[in-house]
Amino acid sequence: MKVNSFYLYAFFLFLLGFFTYFYNYWNPPKQFWDENYHIASAQKYIDRVAYMEPHPPLGKMLIALGEALLHPNEKIDKSGFDRTDYIKRFPKGMSFAGYRLFPALFAWLNVILFFLILKELVKDDLLAFFGSFLYLFDNAIITHSRAAMLESIQLFFVFGAIWWFVKKYEAQKSWKDYLILGLWSGFAIAVKANSAILLLLFALWVWRDIRQGIVIGVVSDAVAYVVAAGAIFFGVFYLHFALGQKMPSHKNYAISQEYKQIIKSGETANPAHFAVMMRDNLKYMSDYQKGVPRLNLCKKGENGSLFIGWPLGIKAINYRWERHGSNVQYIYLQGNPVTWMIGLIGVLLAIVLVVAVYIFKTPVKNQRVFGYITAFTFIYISYMIAVGQIPRVMYLYHYFLPLTISYILAVLVLYYLFEEEIRKRDRVVWGSIVAIAAAIVFAWWFYSPFSYYKPLTTQEFNKRIWFEYWQLRPVR
């Protein structure tokens, strides 16, 4: 029986993804970065305590679901989590296996989704396989995803939306296709608001349809998209309200008297009160964002960074460290320099190509691939411009979304430039692709102590400071 190479590659990636993203994800059994916030929020769902938060609720709901499914902390008193938004001290012996389950699981599944996206784009299983290494071996995404945080869950729905967008891009689409795109987008936005960039996928679909003369049905398509995205977004909020059946004891958030009355009467699941609760939540989200400090590069120990430096990896963040004699274990948000560099080159070449075609009228070799390059370049630039307008402090992981777009662009540009050779299995080109893939794996291994909390001496740490501007600093 001949096994389809697609399934073979997918299985192999799935296996590799298990080891890079999922294996041992519950270690270290110590909190880092925003887990103090997200676990406090997640526990409130488990204990049915109402709360408000700047991010939409889906990510924290899934974090809570992991804990509820695995319940590894049954004998531990976590009631204190309900009385704070930021857990200062976690109970001794607490396991993180539950809270981190879905972020790590989604991050693992993302390997396959990313492979599917590339497969749809280049229609070459082997190139999609090697292209997937860009996500599979990215130390920064790995580090951040193996924790009770939101970005890997967000990326799952973002990848889902991109996959569906690409899969149906050239096909004649019905309103049902728009509806499915709306569902993916709605889920992503229900995790983090910056997923709203996915609205561009919808716009690109409509734009393509209009250019092809398909005007009839645009309104119904738009309605299907908006209704689906809205249904998910508000549906998630409805669930959020329904689960918040007790008044929080430590803080009032922006809970109005009306909302208090709704909680008191046990009516939070009543759709009739949805508007009041939604209004209060939106007010809190807006007020919270206004209160987040701005980036202050003069502040000692500032972890935030300017969006313009993100493509270069500025700046790394020390999430957690622990000293053992002369060795120090780290959880450090530091990208794989090879994948990040390839992503950046992919973006730059894509911009050059698009400019060359539209301004200098360079002939297009492959209209289909060029169309995708233009679309993803547009999304990348749009995200960076949008994020540049945000006054609050932002961090390197806010670049994950455009980073993965840059990986897609890198594979597309490679395919655009060497399509013929790739199809003919030219040894020189494929030898180079394998050599690049091997470099990605090597760099992942070299930087893996930062992702997996492996001890390093100062000397070993210093070998990894390839660029001063990353601001990687060993603990002394």
Added chain:
Amino acid sequence: MSIGSFVRFDRRYGLVIFALGIWIWIGYSIYAHTSKKIIKATIIQSSKPVRHIDDRIYPQKKETLWFDTLYFPKGNELRHPKYGYLGYRQNFVAFFDTDIDVPKDEFVNFVIYSDDGFRLTIDKQKIMEYPKDRPFQKSEKVVRLAKGKHHIHIKYFQGYGQLGIVGYYAVGMSAKEAQKARKYLIGKSSSDLKFLEH
């Protein structure tokens, strides 16, 4: 290579060059940030002010690192080109130890720029020092070294403000010649003086 032959360049090799470039970049980056074990530096952070080379140190933190050159340029924080910033800003001392092999009897001119003070000893004999605080300034001394192995020990202290220590040496057959000879960073071997790797 004519323009015509450039146009005929097989673009597949562009990808080969790119792949090779990545590996060269990785190799170079690791090599450039891997220091040879030539100068052993013991750095002690003091919890109380240090204003003189012989001031008592109240150790708060102590660490040992290896460097290939005595090159910590002027700045606000101790920094080495291979390692970047080291986290030391004020009130610390550093002991630099290294061994050299001199192939024949010769004169060696030692030049130390420091902010603040330092003391240079060779085979436990004091050669030169600047014991107090000062801005980044030069001290110089020619010594005659007999053929064979010698141990160089430099004690450096930083009080407050700017800091830095950079050391050079130059070799000659006479004191005058040594003063005019080409200077090398302490840690970098030359044909007339070899630093021993540990």
